[in-house]
Amino acid sequence: MALLPILTAPDPRLKKKSKPIETVDAEIVRLMDDMLETMYAAPGIGLAAPQVGVLKRVIVLDIEREDVKTGPLFMANPEIIEASDEDVTYEEGCLSVPEHYSDVARPAHVRVRYLDREGKAQELACDGLLATCVQHEIDHLDGVLFIDHISSLKRNMILRKLLKARKDAEREAEDDKPALPKSRAKAAAEAM
């Protein structure tokens, strides 16, 4: 298994639509395993293939909360086949939008259909944080970030800060100065 570099916004690859996979072959299984390891290391509770620059419809999740304990979930071609009218609001974070969090409202309960790591068709009823996370990851496959669900004013402010942080990091690397210690992201475990 290998750790993969995680892309951060604004990167044009995060805005692309990912392609469905034909079969869960050895290459896809390797991608799933590498993504899971990358997600745990980040740390995060979900990761979508485009976040590591692979435009394929593959996501991984692992949520461990008092109310939901999923263990590792691998999903190829995930699709929401039912969604509740009732919404729930969570403060979301994203490994591709580091250190920014925002409230996003989404359907509280969804049913997702997908192919698992063995290539078997599965359906899963999701609620709570799992419902939010699975919708957040499927959004990534369609080039949508959680900041696309908030006001353009707030989104542009976040994107400007991310761009500035990236330029500062590049400048520091050029100057060969020791990098500043990274500030701990608030509620980092919720990044997905």
Ligand SMILES: [Zn+2]
């Ligand atoms: Zn994300």
